[in-house]
Amino acid sequence: MGATVPGEASAEGAPARSFLTTISSALAPVTGVVRSLEIDTRMLGMIGALIVIWVSFNIVSGGTFLTARNLWNLSVQSASIAIMATGMVLVIVSRNIDLSVGSMLGFLGYTMAMFQAVWIPQSLGLGFEQPFTWVLTLVIGIALGAAIGGLQGFIVAYGGVPSFIVTLGGLLVWRGLIFRYAQGQTIAPLDTTFQMLGGGTVGTRVGALGEWPSWTLGVVMCVAIVYVMISSRRRRRRYAFPVRAIWAELLVGAVTCGAVLGIVLVANSYPLPVNVAIQYAEEHGIAIPPGGLFIPTGVAFPVVIMLIVTLVVTFLATRRRFGRYVYAIGGNPDAAALAGINVRRTIMLTFALMGSLAAVSAAVQTARLNAAVTNLGVQNELDVISAAVIGGTSFSGGIGTVPGAILGAVVMQSLRSGMVLLLVDSPTQDIVVGIVLVAAVGLDAVVRRRVN
Amino acid sequence: MIILAQDGTAIKPAVAKAIQNGVPVIAYDRLIEDPKALYITFDNVLVGKLEAQAVFKAKGTGNFAIIKGNKADANADFLRSGMDQVIGDAVKSGAIKIVGETYTDNWDPAKAQTNMEQILTANQNKVDAVLSENDGMAGGVIAALTAQGLAGKVPVSGQDGDKAALNRVALGTQTVDVWKDARLLGKTAGEAAMQLCNNSDPSKVKGTAAFKTPGGNSLSSILLTPNPITKDNLKDVLDAGWITKADLCQGVAAGKVSVCG
Amino acid sequence: MLIQKPAMPGVAPQRVPIVELRNIHVAFGGVRAVAGVTLDLYPGEVVGVVGGNGAGKTTLMRTLSGARPPDSGQIFVNGQPVTIGNPRDAKALGIETIYQTLALADNLDAPANVFLGREVTSAATLNDAAMESATRKVIGRLNPNFKNFKTPVLRLSGGQRQAVAIARAIHFNARALIMDEPTAALGPAETAQVHALIRQLKSEGIGIFLVSHDIHDVFDLSERISVMYHGKLVGTVNKNDVTTDEVLGMIILGKPPTKLTQQELAELHG
Ligand SMILES: Nc1ncnc2c1ncn2[C@@H]1O[C@H](COP(=O)(O)OP(=O)(O)OP(=O)(O)O)[C@@H](O)[C@H]1O
Ligand SMILES: [Mg+2]
Numbered sequence: 001m002g003a004t005v006p007g008e009a010s011a012e013g014a015p016a017r018s019f020l021t022t023i024s025s026a027l028a029p030v031t032g033v034v035r036s037l038e039i040d041t042r043m044l045g046m047i048g049a050l051i052v053i054w055v056s057f058n059i060v061s062g063g064t065f066l067t068a069r070n071l072w073n074l075s076v077q078s079a080s081i082a083i084m085a086t087g088m089v090l091v092i093v094s095r096n097i098d099l100s101v102g103s104m105l106g107f108l109g110y111t112m113a114m115f116q117a118v119w120i121p122q123s124l125g126l127g128f129e130q131p132f133t134w135v136l137t138l139v140i141g142i143a144l145g146a147a148i149g150g151l152q153g154f155i156v157a158y159g160g161v162p163s164f165i166v167t168l169g170g171l172l173v174w175r176g177l178i179f180r181y182a183q184g185q186t187i188a189p190l191d192t193t194f195q196m197l198g199g200g201t202v203g204t205r206v207g208a209l210g211e212w213p214s215w216t217l218g219v220v221m222c223v224a225i226v227y228v229m230i231s232s233r234r235r236r237r238r239y240a241f242p243v244r245a246i247w248a249e250l251l252v253g254a255v256t257c258g259a260v261l262g263i264v265l266v267a268n269s270y271p272l273p274v275n276v277a278i279q280y281a282e283e284h285g286i287a288i289p290p291g292g293l294f295i296p297t298g299v300a301f302p303v304v305i306m307l308i309v310t311l312v313v314t315f316l317a318t319r320r321r322f323g324r325y326v327y328a329i330g331g332n333p334d335a336a337a338l339a340g341i342n343v344r345r346t347i348m349l350t351f352a353l354m355g356s357l358a359a360v361s362a363a364v365q366t367a368r369l370n371a372a373v374t375n376l377g378v379q380n381e382l383d384v385i386s387a388a389v390i391g392g393t394s395f396s397g398g399i400g401t402v403p404g405a406i407l408g409a410v411v412m413q414s415l416r417s418g419m420v421l422l423l424v425d426s427p428t429q430d431i432v433v434g435i436v437l438v439a440a441v442g443l444d445a446v447v448r449r450r451v452n
Numbered sequence: 453m454i455i456l457a458q459d460g461t462a463i464k465p466a467v468a469k470a471i472q473n474g475v476p477v478i479a480y481d482r483l484i485e486d487p488k489a490l491y492i493t494f495d496n497v498l499v500g501k502l503e504a505q506a507v508f509k510a511k512g513t514g515n516f517a518i519i520k521g522n523k524a525d526a527n528a529d530f531l532r533s534g535m536d537q538v539i540g541d542a543v544k545s546g547a548i549k550i551v552g553e554t555y556t557d558n559w560d561p562a563k564a565q566t567n568m569e570q571i572l573t574a575n576q577n578k579v580d581a582v583l584s585e586n587d588g589m590a591g592g593v594i595a596a597l598t599a600q601g602l603a604g605k606v607p608v609s610g611q612d613g614d615k616a617a618l619n620r621v622a623l624g625t626q627t628v629d630v631w632k633d634a635r636l637l638g639k640t641a642g643e644a645a646m647q648l649c650n651n652s653d654p655s656k657v658k659g660t661a662a663f664k665t666p667g668g669n670s671l672s673s674i675l676l677t678p679n680p681i682t683k684d685n686l687k688d689v690l691d692a693g694w695i696t697k698a699d700l701c702q703g704v705a706a707g708k709v710s711v712c713g
Numbered sequence: 714m715l716i717q718k719p720a721m722p723g724v725a726p727q728r729v730p731i732v733e734l735r736n737i738h739v740a741f742g743g744v745r746a747v748a749g750v751t752l753d754l755y756p757g758e759v760v761g762v763v764g765g766n767g768a769g770k771t772t773l774m775r776t777l778s779g780a781r782p783p784d785s786g787q788i789f790v791n792g793q794p795v796t797i798g799n800p801r802d803a804k805a806l807g808i809e810t811i812y813q814t815l816a817l818a819d820n821l822d823a824p825a826n827v828f829l830g831r832e833v834t835s836a837a838t839l840n841d842a843a844m845e846s847a848t849r850k851v852i853g854r855l856n857p858n859f860k861n862f863k864t865p866v867l868r869l870s871g872g873q874r875q876a877v878a879i880a881r882a883i884h885f886n887a888r889a890l891i892m893d894e895p896t897a898a899l900g901p902a903e904t905a906q907v908h909a910l911i912r913q914l915k916s917e918g919i920g921i922f923l924v925s926h927d928i929h930d931v932f933d934l935s936e937r938i939s940v941m942y943h944g945k946l947v948g949t950v951n952k953n954d955v956t957t958d959e960v961l962g963m964i965i966l967g968k969p970p971t972k973l974t975q976q977e978l979a980e981l982h983g
Contacts, residue, residue, distance in 0.1 A: 064574055073569050128702075186588060188616035189703065201599045235842040273577070275601025319838040324821075328829055331818035338780055338816045339830035340801035369561055370598070371591045371616055378558045398820035420570035426555045426563075427523055 042392050042444065046407045049440075053411065057418035065418055068269035072297065074410070074417050075267075076199045076368070079302035080361040081380065082409035085387035086313040087357040089405045090323070090350045092388055093330040095397035096156060096163035098351065100170030101358050101384050104148060105377030107174035109362035112141040113187035113372030116194055134194035141359040148174070149355015153348035163351075171381065178374050188371035198368025199300035201273075204280040207301045207367070211268050214298035218264035221307075222257040229253055267303075268296040302364045306406070309360060313353075314402045326350055330398030386433070387412055390440045411436075454641055457482045461667070476648040480641055483526055485667040490654035492641050494632040495675035496527050500534025500585070502680040503609035506628030507581050508538050510607040513547040514580030517571050519564050519593055521585045523555040526666050531585045531611075539583075551575050556589055565592030572600055582608045587617035587629060594625050613681070615699050618689055621681060622704045622712060631689060632678045640674060686711045729792045730755050731889045731920045732777065732808065737786035739772050746772040747783070748944040754889060754920040759911060760949075761931035762924045763964055764941035770924045771813055773941070774891045777922075778810035779803035790889075801830075807888035811895050813924070815878040819867035823859075824848040826866055827881045851880045855906055871898030879907065883914065890914065893924045908934060928957050928964075942967030 057065040064070060084101050091098045116137045121128045152170050156163045189195075196207035209217060229249065236243050244252075272280060277293040280286070286293070317323035325346045328336040337343050361380075366372045391408030393400030412433060419429045453475050457463045464485055467477050471488045479491040516539065521528035542548040552571035556564045564584065572579060577600055584590040590610035597603040603625045610617050611630035620626035647657045654660065654672040663673035681689055689695050690711055701712035730753040739747040747769045754760050762770050776783040779800040788795055790806050797803050803810070817826050824844040833840045833847070845862055852859045855876045866874055875898050882890055892911075896904045911921060911934050925931050931938055932952055940947040940963040948969045950960070958978050959970040966977060 061574070067573070070570075070573050073573060077566050077569070184612075186591060186614050186616040188591065188619070199599075200595060201601065232842075239842050239846040241842065241845065273600040273602075275605070277601075279601065315838075321832050321834070321839065324825060324829075324832060324839060328818040328821060328825070331820035332816070334814075335816040335818050336829070338778070338800050338810075338812060339818075340799065340804055341830050365562055368595065369565055369592055370595050371561065373561050373588050373591070375558050375560055375588070376562065378560055398818070417566065417570055420554065420567050421574050423552060423554070423574075425523075426557050430557075 040392075040401070040404075041447075043401075043404060043407070045447075046391070046404065046411065050407065050411055050414065053414050053418070057414070057421070061418070061421050064421060068266050070417070070421070071266050072270040072300065074413060075263075075303045076300045077417055078410050078413040079199075079300075079306040080364045080368075081383045081387055081413065082306050082406045083309045083361045083364065084354070084357050084380070084384045085391065085405035085409050086309055086402045087350070087354040088384050088388040089391070089393050089400045089402055090313070090317060090326050091163075091354050092385075092393045092395060093398060093400045094326045094347055094350055095330050095333065096347065096350070097385070098149075098152070098163065098167045098170075098354050099381050100152065100167040100174060101354065102377040102380035102382075103171045103174035103178075104145065104355060104358040105362045105365065105380055106178050106375070107148075108141050108145050108359045109366040109376045110178050110182060110187065110372045110374075111144060112137045112359075112363060113190060113366055115140060116191040117187050117189070129191060129193075131193070133191045134197070137191070137194060138197070138359075138363055141363060142356045145355040145357070145359030145362070146352045147355070149358065150348055150352035152355070153351025156351065157344035157347040175378075178376075182372075182374050184374060186371050186373045190367060190370055190372075194363070195367045195370055197301055197305065197363050198365070198370070199302045200368055200370060201276055204276060204283055206272060206276070206297060208267070209298040209301070209304060211296040211298050214264045214268055214296070217299060217304070218261045221260045225256050225260070226253055264299060267299040270297045271295055272297055302368065305360065305364060309357065310402060310406055313357075316353075317402055322346065322349065327398055332398075383409075383412060386437050390437060392444065454478045454480050454645060455482075455484065456480045457484050461485055474652065476645075476652045476654065478641055478644060478648070481637060483665060485665055485669055487669045487671050488654065489671055490644060490648065490657060490660070491663055491671055491673035492637065492644060493673070493675060494637065494678045496530035497534040497537075498675070499611050499630050499632070499678050500531035501537050502534075502630045502678060503531070503585070503611060503628060504535040504538035504583055506680055506682055507583055507607045507609045508542075510627055511581040513542065515549050515551040515575060515578055517551060517568065517579050517582045517593075518553040519567065519582060519584040519589050520553065520555045521559045521589070522557060525559075528555065528585060529666070535583055551579060559586060559588055561588040561592035563592070564589035565596050568593045568596035569599070572596060572602075577602065579606060582606060584608055584610050586610055587612040587614035587626075590617060590620070590626055590629075594620060598625075611678070613689065613694060615695050618681065618686070618695055618700055619702055619704075621683060622686060622700055622709050624683065624708070627682065629681045630678050631681045631694070632676070633692065633694070636676055640676060644674065683709060728755055730789070731791060733789040733792075734773070734777060735787045735789065737773060737776055737783045737788075739769075739776060739781065739783050745944050747776070749786075750941070750944075750946045752922075752939055752946070752949065754922060756888075756920050757915055757918045758937065759915055759921045759923050759935040761935035761938040761952075762922055762941065763926070763928065763931055763938060763960065764947075765964055768941040768964075769944040770941055771893055774810070774893055774922060774924060777803065777808060778812075778891055779808075780810075780812075804831075804885070807886070808891065809882040809885060809887035809889070810891040811875075811878050811882045811893060813893040813897075815874055817866050817874060817877060820865050822865055823852065823862050823869075823877045823880075826877050827851070827884060829881070831885065847884065848880065851884045852876055855879055855910060856903060872900060872903045875899055876903070879910070883910070887919060890919055890921045891924075892921060894926065895923075896925070896927075896930070928960060932957060932960075940964055 054066060088098060116133050120126050120133055152166050155161050155166045192202045195202050196205065199207040233243055233249065271277065272295040277295050280295060281288050281293055325336065325341045328341060329343055329346060333343060365376060387409035388400060388405045390411055391404030393405060415433055415436060416429055419432065453470055455477060457479065467484055467486045467489060470477055477489045479489045481493045483491055520532055539548050543550060554567045556567065582593050584593050587610035590608050593608055594603050597606055607627040609628050610626055613629060613631035617626055617629045621629050644657050659674050660672040662670050664670055679688060686700065686709065690697060690700060704712045706713065733753040735751050737747055737750045750773055764770050775781045777788065779797045779802050782798055788797055795806060818829060824841065827848045828844045833843045849862060859873060859876060861869060866877055875895065879895060896907050899907060914921060923931065923935055935952060937949055937951055938960055939949040940960065947963045947967055955970055958981060959973060961981050962973045962978055963970060965981065
């Protein structure tokens with residue numbers, strides 16, 4: 001080479017540079033907007049990715065993916081993993097891991113099934129279908145989950161055994177216990193009220209809120225969101241701190257409220273399946289109109305449970321000392337100890353919380369299946385950890401958000417459900433989900449390096 | 453030595469060593485890829501065939517969904533080939549259309565449920581029959597059908613003699629449960645073991661036939677015949693003491709099923 | 714030349730030391746990091762703690778801040794024997810520490826770090842606004858240019874991080890402060906600010922242990938200087954009674970000034 005005309009080189013270089021500057025100056029208002037909105041860019045990226053996934057599947061599936069029915073199913077299918085992912089965020093943030101969640105879920109689901117299908121009705125002789133059965137089962141399940149999760153946490157925190165080892169042991173022990181006392185048998189059927197927790201259908205009872213309660217839930221959540229925004233703005237005003245621009249505040253409020261009401265709208269656009277609706281009409285003496293009967297299903301109970309869990313865990317993580325300590329421990333365990341934080345107790349509590357969330361998910365999964373089976377929750381730990389990680393939780397500790405993990409769970413389930421819709425087989429699904437997992441974390445690492 | 457192998461290939465070296473040392477090996481219910489082992493099992497191809505026969509009898513044409521087991525498990529494919537013996541011709545002629553066919557990780561009923569939901573969604577509920585390879589997954593399939601008000605209207609197969617599944621057969625939501633009496637398996641294995649003690653050549657054991665494995669080996673095997681349980685012969689499982697009447701008939705309306713009264 | 718001794722029993726002391734460490738021992742496996750050190754600290758005074766790398770300064774201070782309780786020895790606060798088993802005990806006694814490592818949770822912002830373990834709550838929830846407001850005030854005393862109250866301290870400069878660590882120690886009305894190399898990462902302006910702060914805290918009656926390698930700073934700020942050498946206390950001297958060379962000799966040679974020869978002192982400059 002070397003014979004390049006100087007003019008050529010500069011002619012090549014100049015447009016390239018000006019192209020880059022054009023892009024960055026074109027993007028400047030966008031980044032400016034993002035900054036004044038004070039939204040996590042990672043969160044925006046995930047929402048963007050989700051939209052791309054949804055739209056692509058919708059096109060390829062010929063419009064089936066974005067139907068109310070499929071989205072309703074998707075929400076229910078995501079709920080159980082999402083519920084556990086909220087707890088996994090805190091476990092990973094504190095530089096630990098819980099590999100036992102799938103086995104705990106199986107063990108707890110099995111125990112809860114035994115409670116309602118065998119011990120309460122038969123051993124105690126109280127009979128099936130008691131009105132209190134579902135609550136009692138749920139409360140005992142959650143307490144047991146907190147206890148066995150707490151036991152693992154105790155061994156990690158006070159025994160000094162790495163959580164990877166303790167929960168790997170837990171993975172084997174809890175699963176082994178199921179095989180021990182189940183002897184391969186499925187426990188079914190479950191209490192019909194309990195089944196509602198899974199969003200399933202019993203006769204004409206559907207495990208969902210129905211039309212008006214769904215709207216009420218949506219409106220209440222909207223009001224709560226607006227209230228929290230206003231009160232935090234007031235607080236910052238009182239201390240004369242800088243606050244978000246009013247237009248940004250309104251935009252964020254409108255978008256979040258819109259999203260909540262959008263979810264309700266979708267859930268209410270999904271009518272009871274024809275056969276269920278006909279039976280419902282017969283039972284309630286409703287005449288079936290010529291166009292068919294449209295009874296909105298509403299938000300499914302597993303989704304309601306997931307929303308409640310999200311609120312509670314987010315509150316714990318961001319508004320309570322406990323959460324602050326979990327993040328501090330993840331950021332610098334020595335500093336946390338020197339600040340006088342009871343590190344061991346905090347770690348133990350994160351595992352206890354994880355255990356109780358595994359119990360909630362176990363209730364949802366068994367109720368949905370209307371059975372407890374020996375391989376209930378097998379490999380769920382992988383899905384739960386993946387959801388947390390896709391949602392931005394970092395294995396180096398101290399970083400991760402609950403809403404991120406929920407989005408992560410939805411992204412993963414969207415991929416899987418979408419692929420089943422397209423008749424893609426499970427090994428291929430695994431390959432795709434695996435690649436997405438690595439790509440999400442890799443992309444995030446690249447973006448972060450650029451930003452810093 | 454009687455072995456119930458999780459992984460019939462991984463265990464090969466250990467089994468080969470045992471056989472070299474003159475210890476005869478019985479592969480109990482799970483195939484071991486060693487030509488000198490004696491494989492005793494229920495005929496899985498036959499199980500698949502019996503599952504499909506019962507469903508085919510209830511529904512001979514239309515849209516079929518097939519929920520298979522774990523891809524890594526040879527039984528999933530044996531079962532599927534048995535099913536094909538029944539519906540293969542109808543599929544070729546177009547009388548039966550397979551609108552969804554999936555493997556299920558770990559035979560997980562929850563995954564089977566999700567898969568079934570997606571198949572129903574993709575076909576606007578136009579699914580006329582479901583061939584599920586076992587009872588657990590049939591439970592998931594039926595939960596998905598229930599949500600659409602289709603349980604009992606769409607025939608579903610299964611196997612294992614799971615108590616919950618037998619109850620579903622009594623309730624009418626599951627069409628057939630192919631029952632492999634584990635005690636028959638145990639008895640046969642015990643008898644075979646006694647014979648092997650006298651003569652370690654597996655092919656000399658009574659009732660054996662040659663069996664071609666997917667791994668290309670040929671070994672001696674005893675294939676037992678399973679019993680397809682439908683609404684009409686529920687008496688068999690009761691009489692055998694496999695299940696109590698209370699468990700079998702839980703929730704069954706009076707006068708619907710003869711054994712439940 | 715005066716080697717300080719603990720107040721004689723029976724003699725009514727003029728003043729009671731805020732803190733007194735008596736015959737402290739700490740060993741890590743076979744390493745005797747601190748071996749029989751006795752130190753005290755009076756209200757409104759700065760005691761410089763000096764010594765070579767690995768002399769045991771940090772380890773000694775950590776026994777007082779509760780980070781690593783001593784293997785043996787006693788600690789007195791206001792003349793009362795106390796047990797400091799963990800950092801919370803020390804804080805409850807009014808002893809605050811700026812650690813050599815700063816001990817900050819890198820992923821949290823400045824207010825969260827300042828209030829770590831002592832969060833302000835209202836209605837059982839964290840009151841971040843109140844904490845930020847207080848943090849703005851206290852950091853404003855140290856570094857008026859500090860603006861990043863909402864960024865994780867990971868993204869702050871070394872000096873800004875040090876300001877956060879100092880703010881945490883002085884915000885809670887400490888009676889005794891342990892400063893383990895508080896100006897190590899600071900520029901000249903910030904160092905001057907910290908010096909001014911130390912003088913001000915002193916005038917408020919707070920006692921300060923100042924661990925530092927900068928002998929001039931130590932002479933500038935402290936009344937007395939304690940020198941450690943290989944885990945042992947060489948001696949505690951009044952600043953006005955010694956020269957910097959004599960203190961250097963104590964640090965490097967581990968001998969009290971009385972035993973230092975002219976030649977040894979001369980060689981220090983060689
Ligand atoms: N956690 C520990 N485990 C083992 N040995 C330790 C530990 N901490 C300190 N030591 C040892 O104790 C001795 C005193 O260390 P220390 O940190 O107290 O010294 P220092 O005087 O503060 O030194 P520097 O001026 O370098 O900060 C050293 O020999 C060190 O190696
Ligand atoms: Mg030190």
